[in-house]
Amino acid sequence: MELPEAKLKFIETWGKLGSEWGVNRTMAQVHALLLLTPTELTTEEVMEQLSISRGNANMTLRELMGWGLVEKRHKAGERKEYFYADKNTWNIARQVAKERRKRELEPVLKVLDELAKVDGDSHDEDYKTFKKSVTDINKMAKNVDKTLETMLKAEENWFWGSIFKMFQ
Amino acid sequence: MELPEAKLKFIETWGKLGSEWGVNRTMAQVHALLLLTPTELTTEEVMEQLSISRGNANMTLRELMGWGLVEKRHKAGERKEYFYADKNTWNIARQVAKERRKRELEPVLKVLDELAKVDGDSHDEDYKTFKKSVTDINKMAKNVDKTLETMLKAEENWFWGSIFKMFQ
DNA sequence: TTAAACTTTCAAAACTTTTTGAAAGTTTAT
DNA sequence: ATAAACTTTCAAAAAGTTTTGAAAGTTTAA
Numbered sequence: 001m002e003l004p005e006a007k008l009k010f011i012e013t014w015g016k017l018g019s020e021w022g023v024n025r026t027m028a029q030v031h032a033l034l035l036l037t038p039t040e041l042t043t044e045e046v047m048e049q050l051s052i053s054r055g056n057a058n059m060t061l062r063e064l065m066g067w068g069l070v071e072k073r074h075k076a077g078e079r080k081e082y083f084y085a086d087k088n089t090w091n092i093a094r095q096v097a098k099e100r101r102k103r104e105l106e107p108v109l110k111v112l113d114e115l116a117k118v119d120g121d122s123h124d125e126d127y128k129t130f131k132k133s134v135t136d137i138n139k140m141a142k143n144v145d146k147t148l149e150t151m152l153k154a155e156e157n158w159f160w161g162s163i164f165k166m167f168q
Numbered sequence: 169m170e171l172p173e174a175k176l177k178f179i180e181t182w183g184k185l186g187s188e189w190g191v192n193r194t195m196a197q198v199h200a201l202l203l204l205t206p207t208e209l210t211t212e213e214v215m216e217q218l219s220i221s222r223g224n225a226n227m228t229l230r231e232l233m234g235w236g237l238v239e240k241r242h243k244a245g246e247r248k249e250y251f252y253a254d255k256n257t258w259n260i261a262r263q264v265a266k267e268r269r270k271r272e273l274e275p276v277l278k279v280l281d282e283l284a285k286v287d288g289d290s291h292d293e294d295y296k297t298f299k300k301s302v303t304d305i306n307k308m309a310k311n312v313d314k315t316l317e318t319m320l321k322a323e324e325n326w327f328w329g330s331i332f333k334m335f336q
Numbered sequence: 337t338t339a340a341a342c343t344t345t346c347a348a349a350a351c352t353t354t355t356t357g358a359a360a361g362t363t364t365a366t
Numbered sequence: 367a368t369a370a371a372c373t374t375t376c377a378a379a380a381a382g383t384t385t386t387g388a389a390a391g392t393t394t395a396a
Contacts, residue, residue: 361375
């Protein structure tokens with residue numbers, strides 16, 4: 001396989017994976033494109049290379065910045081805005097974990113805490129099953145949350161620090 | 169909050185979380201409903217309780233069985249089919265991890281292996297960036313894969329065995 | 337057999353999400 | 367102030383996904 005074909009394949013694969021995990025396909029593709037780009041790209045270049053509209057490119061790049069995966073860069077004497085993606089895999093994974101934790105895990109934990117408080121007749125099978133499911137899921141979600149928290153501020157921690165090096 | 173309202177909230181929350189992670193909302197809701205049900209439900213009951221069509225209920229229950237989250241049960245002397253969900257949180261998490269690994273991670277790993285083989289001019293910045301991104305992501309994906317594999321056949325393993333008990 | 341009880345299928349409809357592109361907005365240089 | 371270069375917005379259109387429900391299929395009991 002030659003480089004240009006391989007690049008397309010990478011972009012396509014990344015987009016597909018994203019969409020299977022609840023990430024907008026185009027967003028994943030723009031991210032992939034930037035991961036393959038040594039320096040920066042302009043909105044115009046992203047539009048061209050992926051054949052997407054100006055509005056879509058603008059919106060997607062903004063969202064990628066919101067996820068902390070892409071940064072805007074300015075060049076001296078130029079009006080155009082350039083976009084650059086961090087290429088450190090571990091940083092990317094951390095950033096995604098951090099955002100999804102904040103956006104999705106935290107709100108679910110709040111609801112589960114509410115639901116775990118619901119009281120009822122301890123002889124009622126329905127109530128017993130509700131209680132068990134909610135309590136167990138809550139416990140597991142809390143553990144995932146704690147683990148992520150630890151991982152995210154891990155550089156300080158000898159144990160996770162070494163686990164990271166293993167993964168990278 | 170009273171039990172009936174709490175059940176609805178649980179089903180709704182589970183559905184929303186599912187859809188944010190690439191799981192069909194209805195599928196997540198049917199699963200949630202079964203998690204709150206002490207014994208089994210028929211297709212008819214699922215249809216009623218979630219106000220969904222027969223086709224949808226049938227298709228969703230079949231998919232949940234495909235994911236290994238729900239099983240069909242027969243009752244002596246009855247024609248109807250009953251559906252039952254395992255309520256052990258750890259089993260659920262393992263089952264989901266197992267299926268997503270097989271369905272999504274494995275195919276991506278195959279592509280990444282292909283792409284990691286692509287050869288090019290080692291002075292070309294484009295090629296260097298491609299190589300770095302693909303190699304790094306491949307390495308991390310392989311590590312995730314190996315970790316999942318170990319976790320999934322973990323009962324045998326003292327280390328993961330004790331980690332599991334911590335999480336549960 | 338037959339028919340009742342139940343399950344499965346799938347084309348069309350409904351709904352949701354994403355994308356477009358033209359118009360409006362902003363910034364900068366002159 | 368003006369205009370050129372660029373970015374942002376958003377209503378409408380397109381694309382993608384899910385759901386419906388009636389018809390076809392299957393199984394079982396008599």
